[in-house]
Amino acid sequence: MLRLEYGRMLQDGLDGEHGLSRTQLAELVRRFSGVQAEVRARRAGGEYGFYDLAEQGSAIRSITQFASGVGQAFDHVLVLGIGGSALGARALLTALRAPAWNELDDEGRDFYPRLTILDNVDPASVHAALGRIDPRRVLVNVVSKSGSTAETMAQYLVVRAWLEEALGPAATRHLVFTTDPERGILREIARGEGIATVDVPPPVGGRFSVLSPVGLLPAALVGIDIAALLSGAERALRDAESPDLLANRPALHAALHWAADTWLGARIDVLMPYSDRLRDVAEWYRQLWAESLGKRHDRRGAEVFAGPTPVGAVGATDQHSQVQLFMEGPFDKVLTLVSVDDHGVDVVIPGRSELPADLSYLPGRSLNELLAAECQATSGALASAGRMHMLLRLPEVTEDTVGELLMFYQIATGFAGAWYGVNPFDQPGVELGKQLTFAAMGRSGSGSVPTPPADPGDFA
Amino acid sequence: MLRLEYGRMLQDGLDGEHGLSRTQLAELVRRFSGVQAEVRARRAGGEYGFYDLAEQGSAIRSITQFASGVGQAFDHVLVLGIGGSALGARALLTALRAPAWNELDDEGRDFYPRLTILDNVDPASVHAALGRIDPRRVLVNVVSKSGSTAETMAQYLVVRAWLEEALGPAATRHLVFTTDPERGILREIARGEGIATVDVPPPVGGRFSVLSPVGLLPAALVGIDIAALLSGAERALRDAESPDLLANRPALHAALHWAADTWLGARIDVLMPYSDRLRDVAEWYRQLWAESLGKRHDRRGAEVFAGPTPVGAVGATDQHSQVQLFMEGPFDKVLTLVSVDDHGVDVVIPGRSELPADLSYLPGRSLNELLAAECQATSGALASAGRMHMLLRLPEVTEDTVGELLMFYQIATGFAGAWYGVNPFDQPGVELGKQLTFAAMGRSGSGSVPTPPADPGDFA
Numbered sequence: 001m002l003r004l005e006y007g008r009m010l011q012d013g014l015d016g017e018h019g020l021s022r023t024q025l026a027e028l029v030r031r032f033s034g035v036q037a038e039v040r041a042r043r044a045g046g047e048y049g050f051y052d053l054a055e056q057g058s059a060i061r062s063i064t065q066f067a068s069g070v071g072q073a074f075d076h077v078l079v080l081g082i083g084g085s086a087l088g089a090r091a092l093l094t095a096l097r098a099p100a101w102n103e104l105d106d107e108g109r110d111f112y113p114r115l116t117i118l119d120n121v122d123p124a125s126v127h128a129a130l131g132r133i134d135p136r137r138v139l140v141n142v143v144s145k146s147g148s149t150a151e152t153m154a155q156y157l158v159v160r161a162w163l164e165e166a167l168g169p170a171a172t173r174h175l176v177f178t179t180d181p182e183r184g185i186l187r188e189i190a191r192g193e194g195i196a197t198v199d200v201p202p203p204v205g206g207r208f209s210v211l212s213p214v215g216l217l218p219a220a221l222v223g224i225d226i227a228a229l230l231s232g233a234e235r236a237l238r239d240a241e242s243p244d245l246l247a248n249r250p251a252l253h254a255a256l257h258w259a260a261d262t263w264l265g266a267r268i269d270v271l272m273p274y275s276d277r278l279r280d281v282a283e284w285y286r287q288l289w290a291e292s293l294g295k296r297h298d299r300r301g302a303e304v305f306a307g308p309t310p311v312g313a314v315g316a317t318d319q320h321s322q323v324q325l326f327m328e329g330p331f332d333k334v335l336t337l338v339s340v341d342d343h344g345v346d347v348v349i350p351g352r353s354e355l356p357a358d359l360s361y362l363p364g365r366s367l368n369e370l371l372a373a374e375c376q377a378t379s380g381a382l383a384s385a386g387r388m389h390m391l392l393r394l395p396e397v398t399e400d401t402v403g404e405l406l407m408f409y410q411i412a413t414g415f416a417g418a419w420y421g422v423n424p425f426d427q428p429g430v431e432l433g434k435q436l437t438f439a440a441m442g443r444s445g446s447g448s449v450p451t452p453p454a455d456p457g458d459f460a
Numbered sequence: 461m462l463r464l465e466y467g468r469m470l471q472d473g474l475d476g477e478h479g480l481s482r483t484q485l486a487e488l489v490r491r492f493s494g495v496q497a498e499v500r501a502r503r504a505g506g507e508y509g510f511y512d513l514a515e516q517g518s519a520i521r522s523i524t525q526f527a528s529g530v531g532q533a534f535d536h537v538l539v540l541g542i543g544g545s546a547l548g549a550r551a552l553l554t555a556l557r558a559p560a561w562n563e564l565d566d567e568g569r570d571f572y573p574r575l576t577i578l579d580n581v582d583p584a585s586v587h588a589a590l591g592r593i594d595p596r597r598v599l600v601n602v603v604s605k606s607g608s609t610a611e612t613m614a615q616y617l618v619v620r621a622w623l624e625e626a627l628g629p630a631a632t633r634h635l636v637f638t639t640d641p642e643r644g645i646l647r648e649i650a651r652g653e654g655i656a657t658v659d660v661p662p663p664v665g666g667r668f669s670v671l672s673p674v675g676l677l678p679a680a681l682v683g684i685d686i687a688a689l690l691s692g693a694e695r696a697l698r699d700a701e702s703p704d705l706l707a708n709r710p711a712l713h714a715a716l717h718w719a720a721d722t723w724l725g726a727r728i729d730v731l732m733p734y735s736d737r738l739r740d741v742a743e744w745y746r747q748l749w750a751e752s753l754g755k756r757h758d759r760r761g762a763e764v765f766a767g768p769t770p771v772g773a774v775g776a777t778d779q780h781s782q783v784q785l786f787m788e789g790p791f792d793k794v795l796t797l798v799s800v801d802d803h804g805v806d807v808v809i810p811g812r813s814e815l816p817a818d819l820s821y822l823p824g825r826s827l828n829e830l831l832a833a834e835c836q837a838t839s840g841a842l843a844s845a846g847r848m849h850m851l852l853r854l855p856e857v858t859e860d861t862v863g864e865l866l867m868f869y870q871i872a873t874g875f876a877g878a879w880y881g882v883n884p885f886d887q888p889g890v891e892l893g894k895q896l897t898f899a900a901m902g903r904s905g906s907g908s909v910p911t912p913p914a915d916p917g918d919f920a
Contacts, residue, residue: 082776082777082780083777083779083780083781084780086777087781098588099584099585099588099589100562100576100588100589100592102560102562102563103562103563103574103592104592108592114563116560119777120736120774120776120777120831121776121827121830121831121834122734122735122736122737122803122827122831123803123805123806123807123826123827123828123831124559124735124736124737124803124804124805124857125559125736125737126807126827127805127807128558128559128560129559129560131568132560132563132564132568148818148819149780150822150830151776151780151830151834153819153822154809154822154827154830157809157810157811157812157815157819157822157823158807158808158809158810158827160810160812161810185816185818185819188816189814192814193814206780207781267790267792268728268769274582275582275584276580276582276584276585277582277584277585286781286782287780287781287782290781290782290784290785290789291781291782291784291785293785294784294785294786294787294788294789295784295788295789296787296788305788305789305790305791306789306790307785307788307789307790309728309769309771309785309789309792309793311769311771314580316542316580316581316611317542317543317546317579317580319543319890319893320542320543320544320609320611320666320747320890321543321547321667321746321747321750321751322746322747322750322751323889323890323893324750324751324754324755324887324888324889324890325750325751325753325754325767325769325889326754327754327756327889327890327892327893328754328755328756328765328767328888328889329750329753329754329755329765329766329767329769330727330765330766330767331765332727332769333769343582343583343584344584345583345584345587346583347583347586347587347618348618349614349617349618350617350618350620350621351617352617352620354649354652354653355617356645356648358608358645359608359613359617359645361898361901361902361903361904362610362613362614362617362901363617365901365902366583367581367582367583367586367614367618368583369901370581370610370611370614370897370901371580371581371582371583372900373897373900373901374581374893374897374900376896376900376909377893377894377895377896377897377899377900377909378893378896380892380893380896380909380910380911381892381893381896383910384892384910385889385892397584427784428784428788429783429784429785429787429788429845430779430780430783430784430787432787432840432841432844432845433779433783433787433834433837433838433840433841434837435837436836436837436838436840436841437830437833437834437837438821439837440832440833440834440836440837441821441822441825441829441830441833442821442825443821444821449836449837449840450840450843450844451840
């Protein structure tokens with residue numbers, strides 16, 4: 001079970017005049033009932049669809065059945081998707097399968113398929129992927145809730161032609177679409193051609209979809225226990241019902257970040273797991289936090305230009321990259337260090353006869369102890385420098401704890417939307433870019449793209 | 461040759477009351493001679509050692525000789541390093557070798573070795589790497605300038621024992637150290653045991669070492685043309701000599717970022733290449749920019765708590781993740797969109813008979829056109845929303861252009877140090893964390909680690 005330690009968000013826990021005061025904490029506690037009431041009312045009104053993802057009995061059964069049946073006929077799963085259609089699956093793969101999964105041979109992967117996620121329309125990436133994957137052994141999972149995402153549909157057209165060139169009409173048996181149960185182009189194509197599909201529940205938006213079939217199908221195909229993911233998620237949901245802010249960890253996480261931003265001007269939020277396996281959870285979190293909270297207007301239509309900037313980091317690696325800035329730069333950040341109690345394996349550091357005295361503290365200890373010491377030491381050093389941060393502790397990295405962690409962040413984001421007063425489920429700011437892309441691509445009725453001004457200077 | 465377009469950093473190029481004024485630009489131009497004089501004086505005094513990396517005749521010859529001789533006897537290169545000892549090599553691999561390099565078979569890699577970089581002491585990663593790599597076929601490159609980096613030396617001890625278990629005394633022939641030419645533990649061990657070494661030039665610090673043997677040796681081993689990297693870098697160096705700020709692109713890049721931070725409060729700097737291959741260049745840049753500029757004290761010892769926060773992103777992918785925030789959040793960012801004219805391959809989007817009218821703009825166009833349209837459209841949309849950004853244009857992604865790009869950023873960072881008035885070459889803020897790690901690991905004479913305060917709440 002995930003633990004959250006927040007003593008070093010408060011003045012008591014930090015050197016100097018930094019951090020939130022006890023009075024401010026009390027104010028958050030006092031206001032929380034209103035925030036929670038708002039979230040409940042909006043849930044009742046149909047928002048916050050991701051709260052229902054812990055209960056997906058029939059979807060789980062059909063995904064598991066597909067994965068253990070048809071799915072096992074393939075050596076490679078190729079996911080076509082972008083944003084929320086890619087980040088969740090990648091976070092699950094990195095966290096819950098062996099590192100460098102695709103480099104392992106069949107036995108090393110327990111005969112589960114390799115997994116490649118194409119989340120860009122970079123021609124070099126797409127060309128290379130189709131060059132190294134065998135179309136006769138691939139299952140292509142096209143993921144777009146709307147069925148009209150430009151990048152994903154462009155990928156689909158390219159990959160579909162590649163499949164047909166190798167397989168002819170059998171190409172359809174190498175496709176599975178993850179899309180809206182009723183609407184959209186992918187649904188239409190699937191109906192017309194008898195292509196397999198799994199449904200994205202309509203109330204669940206892209207960046208909240210990792211625990212929906214969007215993330216669960218690729219996860220199940222590579223052998224991740226998706227039922228265990230959801231039972232972990234359920235624990236986070238139960239947590240989120242407490243009316244006491246200090247016992248409601250996702251709500252507290254949201255409240256402390258909002259307060260640090262609003263009252264202390266700390267609007268950069270760093271998620272820094274001390275675990276390579278959680279690296280892509282931090283990437284996934286960046287979309288969740290940025291796209292949900294970065295809003296020009298609040299719910300009442302007032303201009304607020306709100307939104308903290310999420311930053312991903314990895315410990316101990318980033319101690320040699322970002323931590324200098326976190327220690328000495330502006331007081332504009334809140335960090336969350338994530339530690340893992342049990343890494344599943346102990347790697348002892350052996351001694352050597354020629355070892356100089358300087359390094360004699362290493363032999364006999366383990367990499368586990370070193371990594372834990374670095375996390376503890378960084379927290380201590382941050383506190384000495386007056387830098388607000390929390391510690392999030394995971395007992396281990398398993399389906400159960402990762403399911404809890406992902407749901408924890410989704411709930412925290414939902415609460416943060418209420419604290420900021422913005423709608424965490426829309427993304428109006430990307431519409432203009434889409435329209436201008438259509439215009440640049442010559443889609444009829446799409447207007448024209450403004451050209452950049454000439455540079456004032458005189459460049460070669 | 462790299463082009464920098466900065467019209468959309470200025471009020472003229474942006475909607476609303478945003479961006480730098482012409483007066484502010486003129487002020488930067490006026491002040492530049494002082495900044496350039498300072499950089500020159502400090503170079504003469506021995507700082508800015510990376511300026512000399514374009515001229516490494518003998519080092520290049522010995523690295524090339526090693527790589528094409530001994531180096532080709534191995535199927536796998538394993539780099540042990542952290543921070544600057546890892547980020548540069550990874551940026552070069554991702555940019556200049558085929559995507560998913562390690563997944564390709566021998567022929568797909570032109571018989572060059574695979575490359576794995578271990579830049580953490582995560583026991584799960586280390587254990588997995590040693591499980592999947594064959595010790596009989598690996599060359600281990602241990603990279604630490606000082607020779608005493610705790611993480612790297614811990615990795616070394618683990619990997620050394622693993623090599624010896626498989627190879628006995630022949631283990632030394634599977635090692636090459638990249639370290640200081642005279643000093644440090646690695647140098648001592650190499651001398652004692654006859655282990656191959658390459659030298660890190662003493663005036664070059666870790667985060668400025670990508671174009672030194674630190675980055676060049678792994679690059680050469682996987683077949684990257686390191687002479688071409690350096691000739692590209694030379695072009696950036698020539699550029700940096702212009703006394704006219706508007707014609708001195710790295711200096712201009714630095715000046716505009718400093719001005720946006722200092723005069724307009726925009727202290728988040730986003731590097732967003734529209735190319736998957738440049739993804740890890742953005743990661744490399746994060747260390748360079750953060751660790752160089754994030755400083756508590758300026759050169760005169762005054763407390764400044766300076767330093768912009770660098771953020772990496774990838775286009776078009778992050779249009780579905782971060783761009784909502786960039787468009788609508790606080791006006792606290794400067795973006796650099798990097799576009800690539802020629803991706804080396806054209807991927808045409810084929811048509812299909814069942815295609816709905818909505819998607820009829822895609823067939824016949826290419827992914828290249830779509831990606832370029834998205835970059836252009838995002839720039840246009842950012843301008844409409846009053847968001848400062850630049851465009852950095854690369855003709856293609858080759859050794860020559862990547863060498864130029866990396867040196868461009870190193871020079872820009874050096875200039876930024878002068879604008880901010882800080883020393884871009886030290887990292888005093890990580891010292892306390894190191895001391896506390898030693899203390900937690902029980903190294904004698906290292907004091908003790910402060911324990912976090914108990915949480916005020918009552919947690920399970």
